[in-house]
Amino acid sequence: xxxxxxxxxxxxxxxxxxxxxxxxxxxxxxxxxxxxxxxxxxxxxxxxxxxxxxxxxxxxxxxxxxxxxxxxxxxxxxxxxxxxxxxxxxxxxxxxxxxxxxxxxxxxxxxxxxxxxxxxxxxxxxxxxxxxxxxxxxxxxxxxxxxxxxxxxxxxxxxxxxxxxxxxxxxxxxxxxxxxxxxxxxxxxxxxxxxxxxxxxxxxxxxxxxxxxxxxxxxxxxxxxxxxxxxxxxxxxxxxxxxxxxxxxxxxxxxxxxxxxxxxxxxxxxxxxxxxxxxxxxxxxxxxxxxxxxxxxxxxxxxxxxxxxxxxxxxxxxxxxxxxxxxxxxx
Numbered sequence: 001x002x003x004x005x006x007x008x009x010x011x012x013x014x015x016x017x018x019x020x021x022x023x024x025x026x027x028x029x030x031x032x033x034x035x036x037x038x039x040x041x042x043x044x045x046x047x048x049x050x051x052x053x054x055x056x057x058x059x060x061x062x063x064x065x066x067x068x069x070x071x072x073x074x075x076x077x078x079x080x081x082x083x084x085x086x087x088x089x090x091x092x093x094x095x096x097x098x099x100x101x102x103x104x105x106x107x108x109x110x111x112x113x114x115x116x117x118x119x120x121x122x123x124x125x126x127x128x129x130x131x132x133x134x135x136x137x138x139x140x141x142x143x144x145x146x147x148x149x150x151x152x153x154x155x156x157x158x159x160x161x162x163x164x165x166x167x168x169x170x171x172x173x174x175x176x177x178x179x180x181x182x183x184x185x186x187x188x189x190x191x192x193x194x195x196x197x198x199x200x201x202x203x204x205x206x207x208x209x210x211x212x213x214x215x216x217x218x219x220x221x222x223x224x225x226x227x228x229x230x231x232x233x234x235x236x237x238x239x240x241x242x243x244x245x246x247x248x249x250x251x252x253x254x255x256x257x258x259x260x261x262x263x264x265x266x267x268x269x270x271x272x273x274x275x276x277x278x279x280x281x282x283x284x285x286x287x288x289x290x291x292x293x294x295x296x297x298x299x300x301x302x303x304x305x306x307x308x309x310x311x312x313x314x315x316x317x318x319x320x321x322x323x324x325x326x327x328x329x330x331x
Contacts, residue, residue, distance in 0.1 A: 006107060007104075009108075012165075013112060032081040032082070041063075042100050054132040056153060118309065145161065170290065190214075
């Protein structure tokens with residue numbers, strides 16, 4: 001028997017609070033989101049790729065790509081609850097947009113937009129803290145992006161492209177009417193969580209006033225550069241390469257203790273300097289203009305110096321690990 005597909009999707013963007021939003025929405029009695037965050041079902045028409053950058057093969061093994069497995073994620077939904085999931089790459093991947101439209105054209109879609117320079121820096125820091133990013137400077141890492149894309153590295157390495165929301169939304173609005181898409185800023189989730197969660201609940205047609213905060217989930221740690229990071233990250237990249245031939249559970253059992261050691265007692269994400277922002281803003285300036293035309297909103301603050309930079313959710317809570325798909329964040 002075919003089970004229903006989701007009624008709504010959180011489609012983007014990575015490192016813009018989607019894990020925190022997923023955790024918050026799971027607390028609403030009128031909504032059902034499975035424990036697996038980022039099943040990535042709509043990213044492929046079949047099995048995920050078998051090549052990529054450091055650690056990509058292990059992540060590909062976590063994709064929920066079979067239709068029956070994806071439908072089973074929602075089997076426990078209570079009667080009448082709106083079903084949803086959060087895969088923040090759906091906004092970026094135009095083929096995924098088309099697959100969603102073909103399968104669930106009436107779905108409601110939620111997109112969180114974060115200052116693209118800040119988002120790129122948070123993305124880079126996430127992979128740096130996982131021991132997978134070999135370049136110790138976000139500006140140089142962004143400069144390497146086109147080569148990495150050409151070499152087939154997975155979406156999460158596309159620091160610049162993931163933040164070009166104007167192109168992504170312009171395409172999305174050719175498929176879905178605007179009333180089916182809720183777009184808001186990451187800073188609203190950070191600064192006004194109760195108001196923002198009420199907006200989302202109203203958009204989804206469920207009771208407001210029940211959710212008041214976005215938990216500190218998937219907070220990015222920022223290990224210092226140096227010999228310790230060099231040694232542990234080299235070990236993690238080596239384990240990622242050899243882990244392709246190992247059973248999935250064994251590969252994770254080998255990498256996770258090293259990753260935990262690398263991130264232990266790390267500070268929150270460092271602020272970007274204005275000099276760094278000035279080097280990265282030109283990569284987004286034309287798309288920010290397009291985004292303003294597409295949405296009718298002002299995003300001019302994204303091309304100016306920021307009063308606040310760095311990790312907006314603060315230091316990672318004790319015992320929490322960095323998210324990867326459906327992996328538990330505690331333990």
